[in-house]
Amino acid sequence: MADIERDPMEAQVDAWMQQFARLDDRPRSLPDASTLWVRATLLQSVVTAERANRPITNAQIGAYLVVAAGWAALLMWKWNALATWLRGFTPTHIILGAAGAEAATSLSLTFVLILIVLASVTVMLAFHTILAEE
Amino acid sequence: MTADGTVLLLPFAPRATTARRTPKRPMDEAKFEAFYRKTAGSIWSYIFRMTGDAAAADDLLQKTFFRFLRAQPEIANDDHLRHYVFKTATNLVFDHFREGKRDREHAIEALPSAEYHPERRELRHDMMRVFAELKPQERALLWLAHVEGCSHDEIADAVGVRSKSVRVILFRARKHLAELLTRKGLAPEPRHG
Numbered sequence: 451m452a453d454i455e456r457d458p459m460e461a462q463v464d465a466w467m468q469q470f471a472r473l474d475d476r477p478r479s480l481p482d483a484s485t486l487w488v489r490a491t492l493l494q495s496v497v498t499a500e501r502a503n504r505p506i507t508n509a510q511i512g513a514y515l516v517v518a519a520g521w522a523a524l525l526m527w528k529w530n531a532l533a534t535w536l537r538g539f540t541p542t543h544i545i546l547g548a549a550g551a552e553a554a555t556s557l558s559l560t561f562v563l564i565l566i567v568l569a570s571v572t573v574m575l576a577f578h579t580i581l582a583e584e
Numbered sequence: 585m586t587a588d589g590t591v592l593l594l595p596f597a598p599r600a601t602t603a604r605r606t607p608k609r610p611m612d613e614a615k616f617e618a619f620y621r622k623t624a625g626s627i628w629s630y631i632f633r634m635t636g637d638a639a640a641a642d643d644l645l646q647k648t649f650f651r652f653l654r655a656q657p658e659i660a661n662d663d664h665l666r667h668y669v670f671k672t673a674t675n676l677v678f679d680h681f682r683e684g685k686r687d688r689e690h691a692i693e694a695l696p697s698a699e700y701h702p703e704r705r706e707l708r709h710d711m712m713r714v715f716a717e718l719k720p721q722e723r724a725l726l727w728l729a730h731v732e733g734c735s736h737d738e739i740a741d742a743v744g745v746r747s748k749s750v751r752v753i754l755f756r757a758r759k760h761l762a763e764l765l766t767r768k769g770l771a772p773e774p775r776h777g
Contacts, residue, residue: 459758459759459762460758462762462765462771462772463726463730463758463761463762463765464730465772466711466761466765466770466771466772467726467727467730467731468730468731469711469772470633470711470715470731471629471633471727471730471731473707473708473711480624480625480628480642480645481624481642481645481646483616483617483620483621483624484613484617486620486646486649486650486653487613487616487617487653489650490649490650490653490654493650493654494653494654497654
């Protein structure tokens with residue numbers, strides 16, 4: 451760097467920058483290199499684990515959607531029968547039913563089976579989510 | 585390439601390089617520590633001068649080295665690694681400004697004080713204020729050119745401008761700083777010879 455060839459403005463700025471750079475304003479020690487190394491290694495492990503878990507997470511989200519769609523379809527398919535069945539839980543209907551005054555609304559065996567399967571899948575999914583989080 | 589003829593690489597084996605013919609030796613912890621000891625102080629000072637905020641400088645310094653360790657740059661020597669770290673730090677500082685995390689006025693008021701040297705504190709305060717009036721890009725260019733002694737190509741790479749533009753931007757930055765110094769009566773006597 452030949453100061454002689456510099457224009458005065460550049461020399462002035464250079465002198466000021468050198469003075470500015472010499473200011474000692476580091477108040478405390480810098481982060482420890484080995485700590486940074488360990489943290490970077492851990493961070494990398496977390497990133498790798500997340501990358502590895504991504505397909506599982508996607509499958510889990512897919513399963514939630516399938517189960518939700520299953521419940522929605524089931525409710526829409528047999529909504530009238532379900533509504534009647536639910537209405538049967540009022541005290542009046544229970545008494546009338548016990549007296550044999552009202553014929554019980556029957557739900558098909560297929561429906562009951564689907565209901566059981568869907569409920570089982572929902573419970574399994576819930577358990578899986580809880581255990582995976584733990 | 586280091587003295588023992590190995591290429592410095594960082595700890596996590598890069599996918600892109602696994603198929604290469606030359607076997608690469610990753611940078612181990614000891615090499616990283618040595619490199620960090622040589623570089624971290626300068627990087628901290630650079631980030632601190634750019635942001636005027638000691639806490640941000642600590643934070644960005646750590647982020648810089650995290651990125652450095654994660655990126656695993658295939659760089660032949662320590663000078664290039666150092667340049668790579670400055671480039672990363674510059675990007676992080678610019679991101680920091682873009683995210684609007686800074687509060688320069690507050691930061692400058694909260695500068696770590698040289699309790700026993702009030703005159704030095706005042707000088708530092710004035711210098712930081714002057715430097716803070718420059719645009720971030722101007723600050724980066726001036727620091728890299730005058731303090732780190734980077735070439736125009738290196739500055740262009742670090743700051744993300746074309747190499748040909750560096751001369752012009754640097755000239756404007758010098759002019760801007762010289763005007764500020766003159767206006768505030770802080771201009772030093774230029775060194776001759």
